Structures are given as structure tokens and as C-alpha cells.
Amino acid sequence: MxxxxxxxxxxxxxxxxxxxxxxxxxxACLQCARCSSGCTMRQETDILxxxxxxxxxxxxxxxxxxxxxxxxxxxxxxCISRCPMKVDTPALVDALRAMATEAPAxxxxxRIFNEIMLGSxxxxxxxxxxxxxxxxxxxxxxxxxxxxxxxxxxxxxKMKLMPPSVKGRGAVASIFDKVRQxxxxx
Amino acid sequence: MKYSFFxxxxxxxxxxxxxxSTLAVAKALGVELVEIPDWTCCGSxxxxxxxxxxAASLPARNLAIAGEAGQDVVTCCAACxxxxxxxxxxxxxxxxxxxxxxxxxxxxxxxxxKVRHFLQVLLEDVGIxxxxxxxxxxxxxLKIACYYGCLLTRPRELSILPDPENPQSMEELLAAAGAQxxxxxxxxxxxxxxFSITRTDTVKRLSGDILRMAKASGADCVAVACPLCQTNLDxxxxxxxxxxxxxxxxxxxYFTQLLGxxxxxxxxxxxxxxxxxxxxxxxxx
Numbered sequence: 001m002x003x004x005x006x007x008x009x010x011x012x013x014x015x016x017x018x019x020x021x022x023x024x025x026x027x028a029c030l031q032c033a034r035c036s037s038g039c040t041m042r043q044e045t046d047i048l049x050x051x052x053x054x055x056x057x058x059x060x061x062x063x064x065x066x067x068x069x070x071x072x073x074x075x076x077x078x079c080i081s082r083c084p085m086k087v088d089t090p091a092l093v094d095a096l097r098a099m100a101t102e103a104p105a106x107x108x109x110x111r112i113f114n115e116i117m118l119g120s121x122x123x124x125x126x127x128x129x130x131x132x133x134x135x136x137x138x139x140x141x142x143x144x145x146x147x148x149x150x151x152x153x154x155x156x157x158k159m160k161l162m163p164p165s166v167k168g169r170g171a172v173a174s175i176f177d178k179v180r181q182x183x184x185x186x
Numbered sequence: 187m188k189y190s191f192f193x194x195x196x197x198x199x200x201x202x203x204x205x206x207s208t209l210a211v212a213k214a215l216g217v218e219l220v221e222i223p224d225w226t227c228c229g230s231x232x233x234x235x236x237x238x239x240x241a242a243s244l245p246a247r248n249l250a251i252a253g254e255a256g257q258d259v260v261t262c263c264a265a266c267x268x269x270x271x272x273x274x275x276x277x278x279x280x281x282x283x284x285x286x287x288x289x290x291x292x293x294x295x296x297x298x299x300k301v302r303h304f305l306q307v308l309l310e311d312v313g314i315x316x317x318x319x320x321x322x323x324x325x326x327x328l329k330i331a332c333y334y335g336c337l338l339t340r341p342r343e344l345s346i347l348p349d350p351e352n353p354q355s356m357e358e359l360l361a362a363a364g365a366q367x368x369x370x371x372x373x374x375x376x377x378x379x380x381f382s383i384t385r386t387d388t389v390k391r392l393s394g395d396i397l398r399m400a401k402a403s404g405a406d407c408v409a410v411a412c413p414l415c416q417t418n419l420d421x422x423x424x425x426x427x428x429x430x431x432x433x434x435x436x437x438x439x440y441f442t443q444l445l446g447x448x449x450x451x452x453x454x455x456x457x458x459x460x461x462x463x464x465x466x467x468x469x470x471x
Contacts, residue, residue, distance in 0.1 A: 023280075040376040044388060072385075075231055077340035081350060090341070097235045109302035109384040114232035121233075121244070125226040127195040135382065145386065149421065156460045158200045158421075168224040171247060171291075178290040179240045 011059025018056060019093045029053040035079035035089055045069045049079045049089045058090065070096045109140045124175045125169030129173035130159050141164065146172040187311055189302075190252040191219035193225050196264035199265070200421075201413030203457025207442035208262045208304055210455040214446075215312050215320060219260060222252045228269040231380045238276070238358045242283055243290040245273035250295040258300040260307055262442070264412030265379075267284060268337035270301040271344045293447075301344045303338060305355055305411055305441065317362045322363025322450040330444065331370050331405035332356035333396065335415040339374050350374065356409055356441050364449035370403035372396050377418040386425070393418040394426040397434050406468045407437040409444055416440060420462045437465035 019026055029050065036048035042107040047055065055064055064070065070093050079089040103111040113136055120132045130150075137143050153159040197205035212219050229244035251268060252259045261267050273302040278297030288294045296458035308317065332353075347353035362405050375396055378389030397419055399425065400408050410416045420438040427434055439461065446456040447469060453459060458469075 020353075037206070040378075040392065041388075044233045049446045074376050074379055075234070076336040076379070078336070078376070081340040081342050091238075092239065094234050098237055107385075110381070111234075112382075114235055117230065117232045118236065121229065126198070127227055129195075129199050129231070133383070140384075146383075152462075153200070153421075158201050158460060160199050163196075166224060166226060168226045168438060172226045172244070173202060174292070175243050175247060175290050176240070179237055179243060182239060182286055182290065183237060 003058045006037070010057070012057075013063075014059045014064075015056055016060045018092060018099075024088040024095075025086055026053050026056055026088075029057075029087045030082065030085055034082050034084065038078040038082050040074045040076045040078060041069075041072045045072045052092065053087060053089065064096055065103070066104065068104050069093075069153050070100060070105055071110045077172045109142070112139050116175075120171040122173050123169070124163050125166035125172045126164040128160075129135065130154075130161065131163055187216065187307070188218040188220065188257055189307065190296055191221045192225055192228075192248060192252070192258045192259050192261040192266060192270065192301075192352070193221065194210075194261060195356070196263055196265075196413035199252050200417050201440075203460040204262055204413055204416070204440045205444050206455065206457040207430065207440055207451075209440060210451050211308075211446050212304075214224045214449050214451065215308075215316065216309060219255075222248055222255075222259070224251070224328050230265055230267045230269060233316070234272070236253045237287060239283065239290060240296050240366065241269070241285050242273045243277050245270045246277060246287045246295045246297075247291045249274065249297075249301070250291060250297045252291050252297045253295070253421065255347065257308040258302055260304055262304045262411070264303070264335060264337040265414055267303045267346070268344060273297070274301060275343065305338070305359070308344050308359060308445075309355055312442050314358065314362050317359065317445070321363050322449045323423070325360065325444065325448050326364060326367045328444075328468065328471070329404055330360050330365045330367045331400035331403060331408045332373060332441070333408050333410050333415060333419070334362065334374050334398070335410070335412050336376050336379065337376070338353050338411060345396070347434050354415050356411065359441065360409060360444055361446050363449075365444065366407075368405055370400060370405070372399040382414070382418055382422065386422075389418050390426050390429055393422055394430065394434075397423065397426065397436055398432075401434055401436055405436065406471075407439060407444075407465060409441045410439050411438055423463055435463065437463045439460060439470050 234241035
């Protein structure tokens with residue numbers, strides 16, 4: 001991360017887009033870094049939580065949206081739980097993920113997995129793990145890891161061969177459609 | 187005691203043993219868990235990582251149905267608990283979101299149906315005295331590392347535990363069943379959760395640290411209250427052992443399975459055979 005002092009102009013449009021009502025409390029951040037010292041992913045991320053908050057204040061949209069950090073977050077909520085100012089970093093990460101169109105190469109799988117799991121919910125009303133895993137393996141090209149676990153999981157009933165059969169699946173598909181319409185209108 | 191029960195998707199597959207042991211323990215204690223008719227997925231991590239409205243609407247559909255029965259909703263899955271409770275909070279605080287959710291699910295829902303974890307029902311409604319009375323074969327001082335992970339303790343507003351940094355609820359419950367829960371420092375660390383498939387090395391590192399700390403602290407086994415935690419600590423344990431060459435061999439049981447054993451319920455009723463790391467030696471002592 002380059003020295004923020006080199007940034008010529010502070011742009012608050014990103015802050016206003018991510019948190020129009022101030023609900024995330026980002027401006028209250030004291031930069032104490034208590035969030036970052038407890039962050040589960042501190043060893044694997046490129047932007048620590050307290051840095052992320054400051055980068056939003058500075059309007060560094062591109063760097064945030066192309067960061068590993070937003071996809072590497074495990075949503076463990078340690079940051080907000082320990083924050084003396086209740087800055088909602090997990091909600092900030094979710095808002096950034098929703099804005100990002102791409103994930104860095106080594107984290108593409110996280111995004112693909114999310115899409116496939118949502119697809120499973122939409123189609124079946126509940127998650128169909130075997131179907132989801134099959135599609136994930138093809139789309140991520142990660143064909144062989146864990147395949148040895150499948151037979152024992154099937155045998156122990158920890159994975160079902162058949163998809164769940166739920167009457168409410170139509171209702172769930174309709175929720176997905178209405179949310180998409182509302183997003184377009186937003 | 188009667189509740190609307192939200193099992194969640196994991197309870198129908200990877201955590202079927204959690205569902206079996208929950209229902210068996212509930213029945214033996216006179217707790218009636220009535221499954222929410224036609225319940226659907228809570229949206230889990232992918233929904234909140236994608237769209238705040240979707241993340242509120244998927245739980246709201248289930249909570250609105252449960253509201254018709256008029257009882258509290260009880261779930262066992264820590265992730266479902268987190269998503270249902272977060273949706274309730276968001277919907278009750280934000281009138282704009284409430285209106286959008288009503289459009290998405292086709293009925294109004296105000297966020298008023300109370301959501302609770304089964305651990306709370308046991309401690310707050312059944313009570314330690316009745317649980318002690320139900321024990322027929324106490325756990326014989328079994329040294330248990332109680333592991334809570336993230337979603338029962340964080341964020342603080344949704345924590346089911348009075349002290350989210352050092353919870354004691356499972357300890358209290360399992361001590362009543364004759365176990366000797368140990369004190370150890372990693373009980374609310376993150377196991378890596380939903381990265382199990384996409385970032386397996388990360389999960390092996392995080393879950394490996396938790397298992398090794400539990401073992402170094404003197405645990406005979408680990409007790410959990412979340413299907414994702416159980417899968418990462420149990421199903422991934424052989425992968426963790428293979429990558430470091432160090433045998434861990436710690437059984438990871440749902441707290442309901444351990445309590446059920448003390449209540450004299452059978453291994454079949456409790457789904458003990460579904461565990462990957464064999465607990466029979468530990469439980470036989």
C-alpha cells in the first residue's frame with residue numbers, strides 16, 4: 001500500500017455509495033488496528049481491516065475492488081466484535097464484494113463457489129451438495145481434490161445422492177428474481 | 187415446551203448426526219421441535235456476500251412462515267442462527283429494507299419472530315437441574331475442549347453467550363453431564379468456515395491450529411455446536427495430519443451427541459457412526 005500522503009485528492013463518492021446512511025459507522029474509525037490484530041486472515045490478505053476502512057475514506061475504489069482482501073475475508077466478525085467504535089467492517093466487505101465484478105486469480109474460486117451455491121438454492125430451495133460440488137469441480141477445474149472423500153460421505157449419509165425436494169423452491173426462485181429486479185432499479 | 191424448528195441444509199446432509207442427536211435429546215427432555223413447514227435455505231455466506239436484500243429475504247421467508255405458528259424459532263446450525271438473527275435485526279431496524287423484503291417474499295414481516303439456538307433452549311428453558319436429572323450414565327470426567335467458533339459469539343449483538351470472548355455455556359452443560367471441560371485459548375477462533383472447498387490450505391492451517399491447541403491443552407475430544415466447524419475439524423483432520431505428518435486423533439462431537447450419551451441414548455439414535463474420527467475409545471472410558 002502506497003503512502004496515503006501521496007494521494008492528491010480525497011474522493012468521498014465511494015464512501016457515500018457504500019454507506020449512504022452512515023450505518024456502517026466508517027467515519028468513526030480511530031485507526032487503532034484492534035480489528036487487524038485479531039483478523040483471522042491477517043496472514044493471507046493484502047489490505048488489513050483498518051487499512052480498508054481508511055482506503056474507503058480516501059476513495060481508493062479500484063484498489064479496493066481488485067484486492068484480495070474482500071474475497072479472503074472469512075466473515076468471522078472478529079473485527080466488529082472488538083472494535084471500540086462499532087465500525088461495521090464485515091458489512092463493508094460484503095458491500096465491496098457486491099460491487100466487484102472480478103476476483104484476483106487465486107481467489108476466483110471463492111466467487112465461483114458463491115455463485116454455484118446460490119444457483120443450487122435458487123433451483124432446489126435448499127442446497128444440493130453433491131450437485132453443487134460437481135458443478136464447482138468442473139467450473140473451478142479443481143477436479144480431483146477431495147474426490148476420495150465422496151464415497152465415504154455417501155456411505156455415512158453425509159452427502160445425499162438425490163437433490164432435496166422442497167415445495168417452496170418456486171417461492172425461493174421468485175425471491176431471487178424479485179431481488180434482481182430491485183437491484184436493477186437501485 | 188414447543189418450538190418451530192429450522193434445521194438448515196447441512197442438517198440434511200453433512201450434519202445429519204447433529205439433527206438426529208438434537209431431536210433425540212429434545213424428545214428425551216420433553217422439548218417439542220416442530221419443523222417449519224416447507225422451510226428453505228437461509229442464504230448462508232453466498233447470499234450476504236452478494237446482496238443485502240437477498241440475505242434478508244431468504245431468512246425472512248422462513249421466519250414469516252414460522253410466525254404463523256406463534257412459537258420461537260430454534261435452530262442448531264450456528265450459521266443459520268447467524269443469518270436468521272442478522273436478518274431479524276436488519277429488518278427491524280431499517281424500514282426501507284423491510285418494505286423491499288415484503289415485496290421480495292410477497293408478505294410483510296417485521297423481524298419480530300424470536301430466533302434461538304438449541305444450546306440456549308437447553309440452558310435457559312430446560313435448565314441445568316433437569317439436565318442433571320436426565321443423566322443416567324455420566325461422562326466420567328471426560329476432558330472436553332468446547333469449541334464455539336464465530337457465529338454463536340459474533341457479532342456481539344447477536345451473540346447467544348454472555349461472554350463472547352470466553353463463553354462457558356457448553357462447559358456448563360457438559361459439566362452437568364459429568365464431563366470435565368478444559369479451559370483453553372482457542373474456543374472462539376475461526377476454523378476457516380466456508381473456505382473448506384475453495385481455500386482448503388487456509389482451512390487446514392486454521393483448523394489444524396485449533397485441533398493442536400485443544401490436544402496440547404489436554405482434551406480427550408472436542409465439542410462443537412456448528413456443522414461447518416464440525417466438518418472442518420473432523421472431515422479435514424486426516425488432511426491436516428497428512429500435511430504435517432503429525433497424528434492428532436481428536437474426536438469432534440456435537441454437544442448434543444455428548445449430552446445424549448450421558449442421557450443413555452444409543453449410538454444409532456445419536457448418529458455416532460457418522461463421525462470420521464472414531465470416538466469409541468474416548469467414550470468407552
